[in-house]
Amino acid sequence: MSHHHDTDPMDWDRLGPLLESSAELESPLYREAAAWxxxxxxxxxxxxxxxxxxxxxxxxxxxxxxxxxxxxxxVDGTPQLLERARARAERAGIADRFEARHAEIPGDLHQLGQADLIWAGSVIHHIGDQRAVLGELARLLRPGGVLAIVEGGLPTRRLPRDIGIGRPGLEARLDAAHADWFAQMRAGLPGAKGEPEDWRSLLAAADLRPSGSRSFLLDVPAPAPRAVREHHLTHFERQREGLTGLLADDDAAVLDRLLDRADPAGLARREDTYLLTARTVHTARR
Structure with missing residues (x-):
């Protein structure tokens, strides 16, 4: 689930572990999705x-x-992430039925061969022409096969509305800044086309039969375990960097305090941090 929101060259030595730990934290909801x-x-x-x-x-x-x-x-376009996937398959004891395939998306999709199940987790919104890529994925499905895409859900919450420093509602304002950033990111993608995010209709337009959408909840209440708080630190560090110029000065100052491990109000020391989110999986059958 290569899910990064940056257009600058990636530092995969840094980002790879973050993507992996993020997916591991969300494994309970994805395990439920796989069971569904x-x-x-x-x-x-x-x-x-x-x-x-x-x-x-x-x-x-x-x-x-x-x-x-x-x-x-x-299937991924980043060799460093595929190396991590290979190592994970070895540890999980599935190396005998696992393959890592380097492929650019969408350009190399036609080379992947057919499948009974295609999972595309938080991928489609990184493609300029979302309608076209869904059509390409649909063509890779065997008769009766299912395409499952993860798009949408709920904004992740990690902090109370009022954290005792700065203006209440910090995460809502971060979401608004990220929405502006996301719109710019989408507009800058090759072949970008505006498309209402009606995933059921888009899947039907790919000559598939929609077979249901479901949302899966992840709820880690406060006080969050250390691994979750460490992940929060990394997440807010990336937001602090990635949303430069989109944040009010006072919110940027609050983020600096949250990221300061020595600050009593910082994330490393807070007892009120938690992790609450939901991911939506849309499915359709060939």
Whole structure:
């Protein structure tokens, strides 16, 4: 699940572990999603799975668990992330039915071969022409196969509305700044086309039969464990860097305090941090 929101050259030595830890934290909801897919497809009949935009392969291994007879293929355009996926498959004991495939999305999709299940987690919105890429993915499905895309859900919440420093509502303002950034990112993609995010209609336009959308909740209440707080620190560090120029000065100053490990109000020392989010999975059948 290679899900990064940057257009600058990536520091994969830094970003790879972040993507992996983020997916690991969200594994409970994705495990539920994989189990739901097992009600749409007979697990014993699924022979090949494509995890498109696999990133470090956390989802690839979860899908391999849910569909124990399938060959699982991690597909990504970043070799460093595919190395992580290979290592994860080894640790999970699925290396004999795992393949890492380097492919640019969407340009190389036609080379991937057919599959019974295609998972595209937080990938489609990184493609300029979303309608076209859904059509290409649909053509890779075997008859009766399912395409599952993760798009939308709920904004992640990590902090109370009032954290005792700065103006209340910091995360809502960060969401608004990110929405502006996201619109700029989408507009700058090659071949970008504006498209209402009606995923059911877009899947139907790809000659697929929509087979349901479901949202899956992740709820880690306060006080969050250390691993979650460390992930929060990394997340807010990236927001502080990535939203430069889009944040009010006072909010930037609050982020600086949150990131200061020595500050009593910083994330490393707070007892009120938590992790609450939901991801929506849209499915359609060939």
């Amino acid at each position: 897919l097992g009600t749409l497809l007979p697990p014993a009949g699924v022979r090949r799975i494509l995890d498109v935009g696999s990133g470090p392969g956390v989802l690839t291994t979860l899908l391999a668990d849910a569909f124990p007879h399938a060959e699982t293929v991690a």
